[in-house]
Amino acid sequence: MTAYHLGKYSIFCLYCLLHHAILYNLDIQHAIPLHGQNGSFFGYSVLLHKHQQHTWVLVGAPFANSKFNQSVQKPGVIYKCNISGKKECEEIQLGVMSDMNCGTNCFADANHQWLGVSLSRREQDGLVLACGHRWNVFYNKSKEKFPHGICFKLAANLIQSSTLIPCYGDDPNDYASCQAGIANVLFGDLIVMGAPGSMEWTGSVFVHNTSSQVTITKLENSDDVLFGSYLGYSVSAGHFLYADSTEVVGGAPQNGQTGSAYIFSTKSSTLSIIFEVRGEKIGSYFGATVCAVDLNADGLSDLLVGAPMFSTVREEGRVYVYMNQGQMFSPPKKSKTFPQANMKALEFTLAGKDSYAARFGESITSVGDIDDDGYPDVVVGAPQEDDLNGAIYLYNGRKTGLEQEYSQRIPASAFGNGLKMFGQSVSGGIDVDENGYPDVAVGAFLSDSAVVLRTRVVVVVEATVLLPSSVNLTQALCTEKGRPAVCFNTTVCFQLQAQRFSGLIEMLYNLTADVKHKEGLQSRFYFITNGTAQLNSTAGRIKTKHGQMNCVNHQAFLKRDIRDIFTPIHFELQYELGEHTVSSDNSRSFPFLRPVLQRSEKHNNLLINKTVFARYCAWPNCSTNLQLSAQLLLPRRHRDVPYVAVGEGKTFLLNVTLSNAGDAAFLPMLHLRYPSNLYFVKVLNAEKYVSCKILEEPTTPGLDCSVGNVILNPLDKVNISFLLDVSLDSKPGDLNITINASRNNFENEDILHDNVVNLTLVLRYGVNLITQGFVAPTAFMFGDFEDPHCTTKRFNFTFKVVNVGPSISHGTRVEIVVPKALAPYPYRLLNILNIQSSSGWCYIQNSANGTSDTPGKMFGSKRNSTTDIFWSNMTTTIDTYWTNRTSTTPPNLVNTTSRIDTYWTKKSRTTQLDRKIMSGTTETNWNITPYSVDLGKDTCDLPDSNLLDDLFFHFAKKTKRHIYCMKEDALCIQAVCELGDLDFGTDATIEMEVEINLGVLDISPGRTRVMLLESTAVALPKKDPFIWFLQEEPITVVVQEGLHIHRIKPVLKLFIIVASSIFALTILILLFISLSKCGFFKRKYKKELEDIQWQDWDSK
Structure with a gap:
């Protein structure tokens, strides 16, 4: 035994071997070709035959001329071909055909009889049956030809022969064109022949019992099969009712235009149908081929039915599989009713490559157990595939029936470009090279050829991968690069079973560690190859022989910083046969074939074993207990409400704390989900082993972050700060941020509530408008008696509004109020001559009910005169603006409203008293009703003060009078400027020119030495619950000081x-x-x- 590492090159070679193994065990490299006469249709039928020590391939050539019957035109020939030594084909002598008589009143015609259209063999004694379905007869009473068909029975030595003419009779009406022998099968004592032309092409199946010499030709009920069905186009036989009974199968591809297949009982003198199945599609020729074979080795025959003209595009072909479920029911003993066959169709059909015009299913043949798994295998021919070149498909039998996918496809092109209609006929079940496995012969009649395919020896390998029951993470039993390392031994063992095979067989294998690790993570284990390379797989080779087990060890090392200790550790072993050593044998007739590994349900050249990491737990079920908390740290706060200002472009922090109060948590993860207008920047101040992956899905943006080094141990805590950003083009609102903690191990459901935290990010327009006011001149003199009553003085007011942000101010509006009269006199004190703004437009309104003393008057507007009515309908007062706020107004605007109302309240509390005291009159002398004051009198027609008033004013104490506007004051003028949207950092300027009638200030009583005229301006954004006004006092006041000349x-x-x-x-x-x-x-x-x-x- 030897074993060593092969590196990447060996792994690649092993892959190539595994890929090439799809050819499985029908060898094509050493195929044995056979050829016949040109145009003879040599190969239309083939049959492997063995007698004593001799093995031949019998080949039918229906168009061949016989050297023994030269006077007969193309009667057809049966050849026996040697496949060892000198590969020659010899015609089998079947007797003289020219003067053959069929009876007392008929004469035979063997011309073009198509001898060799079908061949079959009886397994127990080697009897061979060869038929020609177009053999004709002449009856004395008629000059017409009747193609009855003829069959020749050949002994196993292929020397003695006899004829069988099942359609002959004194009355030729029912069997005039029966064409017996178009298909035939030998099964037990029965000779089964198809006769599709019987009874005017209704067809029939002729069953001849060689023991009783009884032939059954008719159906029990002739109405069971329709006229023109071609019953007998294909035949087969098997054990469908009992393991010791024999039933026959007949195909009728034209029955009902869809085709049918029947199973018949032969217990009576007629054929009794015990099972019928119909085709699915019209014109599919369902039943053109039938094959009875025990696929699952349960002792009962199963049935395959071909439909070679089944079309989705054109004649791709299908094969249907019906599994025998056992006897359906047994009738009473005295009943004439026969038990019914209980057949169930598989959920799938066989289709090969589903090639165009392939006619898959033209032939179906049981070829025996060629893969040595105990179940018969089937070859299906597709002779017209690849433009009439043809192909065959090997399907392996299994305990469940038949595999849906073919295990091997052999196209005609594998043997060159000379074969045509390869797969029209197939034969198997005979071991021609004596290696213990049945071989296969395939005919290709359109090229007058046949091919013998030998079967490679199948090696059954029992492979094992031995692993420890668990891996302890805390025990470093090995060293790697001078550092302690966790490792364990993996042992690979092979034991081979190969019948009729001696010598050493080399096994190539590839061992891969942790093949089922979590997606997105790397393999947790590696092997050391070539001394330094760290790979998750290693390759090797080991030599063994039949019945011997050999093993080799490999050390697997645990990687550092792994992220998964709960998923089982799977090791995968792939193996293939390598080089092998056999003893030389000069007597060998055939070249040695390289063995092949068995592929079956139990053996597929791949083995997986697993182990786990050892765990030690304190809680039931090793439950973890993750606890999650989170907090938003926002850059701004208003009225104790943290928020982010729209358009500011500042980042904010999300602080997350994850702790574990239970057993160790494996692969703890944090899952952040947030709206699409939030962006992840980075992780700040994160502890070790935090890695985040940004989700790419636009509908659910977020982060998936792994926390900790694989494990979050009990009582551990991890603090993570996420830096997030808000899109500059975001809209205001309340944004939901969800943080969810997960792990890969168990956690009790009743403690999952603290694994999720929902936070609300307040996103608002933060508006801070600074308003500044100026007037020029700031002071003036009045009271000159030499001036006329209508003497006026003009003043220029400047109001500047600056948006210091941080957000845009939508619908910015400035409201300016100035006093226009001096109570209690009905004379106009002040008049606005012009008002302009650098952006937007301005207009004037005057009364609390929204009516204007100069309706529709606008300044600085881009609109034309047709809009005057529009603007007059828009007029409101500053008081109405604030008092009309509803409960939905944001807290900051409510607070601002409160401050403005307080401002006006303070004014209103003192206004009446100030006016009375300053004028030096008593309350009874005042009768002020602000909304009824008439300001329509001529301002040049002012009343003169009397001598006494002047005298008193001259000698009175120096006093001041403060003239300002109170809430809902009809004695004031209100100007409104609509500035529109002000971006952060931009400003707008309002220029207002006013004219003051100085004489009004000198009216007595009410005049003082110093007159203070107060003008007020307020700048506010539009009403919106998502706009927060940040300024504490949004009011600016401009005061003009008037000094009396006192002359x-x-x-x-x-x-x-x-x-x-x-x-x-x-x-x-x-x-x-x-x-x-x-x-x-x-x-x-x-x-x-x-x-x-x-x-x-x-x-x-």
């Missing part, structure tokens, strides 16, 4: 001077009177003063 009117000045003079004079007079009354002017102390002074002088 005194001449009238007031004169009045003050006169009043002051009168007042001073009055005070003086009053003072004088008071002093006089007090004696100020009497001077009574003057004398006393003088006296004092004189006294001083006197003293001096």
Whole structure:
């Protein structure tokens, strides 16, 4: 015994051998060709025959001229051909045919009698029957020819012969054209001949018993077969009712235009039908060939029926197989009714290669057990395949019946290009080369040839692959490249059984490790070949002989970082015969044929054995317990709601934690499924052994990630961060992300609930609009009495709206409100002369009910005047915009609405009081109804203040008055600018020119030294539940400061001077009177003063 590694070249050679083995065991390399006279149809029938130590091939040549009957034109000849030594064919002497009489009142005509149309042989004594179905007779009463047909019985030595004319009778009416012998078979004591021309082509089967010399020619019921059915076109015989009974089969290919096949009982003087089967298609010629053979070796014959003209395109041909199920029923002993044959059709039909115009099934022959499996095999001929070249197909019998696929196809081209109609006739069952296996002869009559195919010896191999019961992952029993390695021995053994074969037989084999590993994973084991190469297969050869078992060992190594320990480890062994050694034998008549391995249900040159990885578990059923948790880390948060802004282009993190609270989990996997507008970027901060595969299916995008190194051990935990991205062209909404944890081993169903996590990714338009307002000039003077009442001043307002993102702002709208009157007076304070925007258009509306003081007036619009009515119907107020929000408004817009409402509420709480206090009047003097104020009066016809009001204003304390718009204020003008969509980073500018009537500010009461005019602008996107407004205070305020000139009117000045003079004079007079009354002017102390002074002088 020797064994060594062959490497890749040996593996390739082994593959070639296995591929070439499809030829199986009919050898074509050493075929024995036979040839006859040109145009003689040599090979129309063939028969392997053996007598004592001699073996011949009998060949019928229906168009041949006989050298023994030269006066007869082409009567046909039966040749016996040697197949060993000198391969010559010799005509068999059958007697003189020219003066043959058929009876007392008829004369024979052997011209063109087609002798050799059929040949058969009886196995037990070698009796041969050769027929010519066109043998004619003349009756005295008529000059007409009647093709009765003739058969010759030949003894096993092929020397003695006798004739058999079954159709002869005194009345030729029923059998005038019976053509007996067109098909024949010898079975036991019966000679069965087909006579399709009997009874005006209804046909019949003639059964002649050689023991009783009784011939049965008629049916029990002539109505059972239709007129023109050609019954007897094909015949056979077998054991259909019992293992020791004999029944005959007849084919009627024209019955009902579809064809039929019958099984007849021969227990009475007539033929009794015990089984009938009809063809499927019109014109298929079902029943043209029949063959009785025990396919499953159960002792009862099965039936094959050919339909060579069955067509899907044109005459491809079919063969139907009917398996014998045993006797259907047994009638009472005294009953004349015969038991019925219980036949069941297989679910498939034989079709060969289903070739065009092949006429597959033209011949069906049992050739014996040529593959040595205990079941007979069948050859089916397709003589017109490949443009009349022909082919034969070998089908092997099995316990279940017959294999659906042929085991070998032999085309005529395998022997060159000279054969035509190869397969028209086939014979087998005789071992011509004495190797213990029956051989096969095939006729090719259109080329006047025949071929003998020898059968190769079949070697039955009992192969085994021995593996350990389990593999322990923790025990490294070997070393590989200096490192410990897990390994085990695989033992390959062969034991051969080969009858009549001696010497050593070499076995080539290929051993492959882990052939059934999980899809997508590599083989877990390898062999070391040539010292270094690591392959998952190894090849070798081993020599053995009949009855001896030889074995060889191979070490299989476990790869590192495998990902599967639960799938069983399967080792596959493929083997084929290699070179062999035999003793030389000079007496051998035939070349030695290389043996072939048996292919059967039990032996198909392939063997698989398996082992498993050892496991140690703590939980019942080794159940794992995966627990999954996940969290989204989004780049933005609004009102405590994390979200991703549409169009921002920022990535986000998905943190996943997978833990195991049970037994070890094998091949843990994470399956992520998300919408198509999400994209996987990479895995961040992943632990070791995490590998992800992106799914390519557009309908279910996602990831499949393997986690851990094959196993997630008990109490282990793995943290994985997935970096994902959102498509820039995504639409807002709530995106569902599903994470599912799986494993390849068992997990109890009641703990599967924590293997799935569903997350919602909030995708919204995040809008942040910054609005800035300016006015030029910011301050102005008013109250000059020299100016006329209709003196106005123009101001330029600029509002700039910038979208600082992160998303596009759809349907951006700016609403501007400015005061247009000074309560409680009906005079217009302010008028918008023009308003333009850098994008979109603007229009003006004024009242809470949506009506405009200048209906349909638009500025900066690309529309023409025909759209004025359209825009007037669209007018709304800022208050209506906010108050009309429904409950479906997103939280951020509701909050913004609340802040704006609060802003207006603060204004409305102080507005009335401010107006009263600033005007210096009491509540009873005010009767303000904002919605009833008439602003239609001429702004140049303003009332003058009276002298008293001017006087009070002149000397009053310096005060301020704040003029602004409150909620639903009819004293204000509202301008609306529709800016459309603002992309992130873009801006829009609104220019507004207004005109203020300065005289309105000077109306008393109500004027103050400082007048503050407040204009408010709000920029918002359109109403949409998927738009979140991010700005805290979406309002900008522009304040103009008006300072009173405080110049005194001449009238007031004169009045003050006169009043002051009168007042001073009055005070003086009053003072004088008071002093006089007090004696100020009497001077009574003057004398006393003088006296004092004189006294001083006197003293001096």
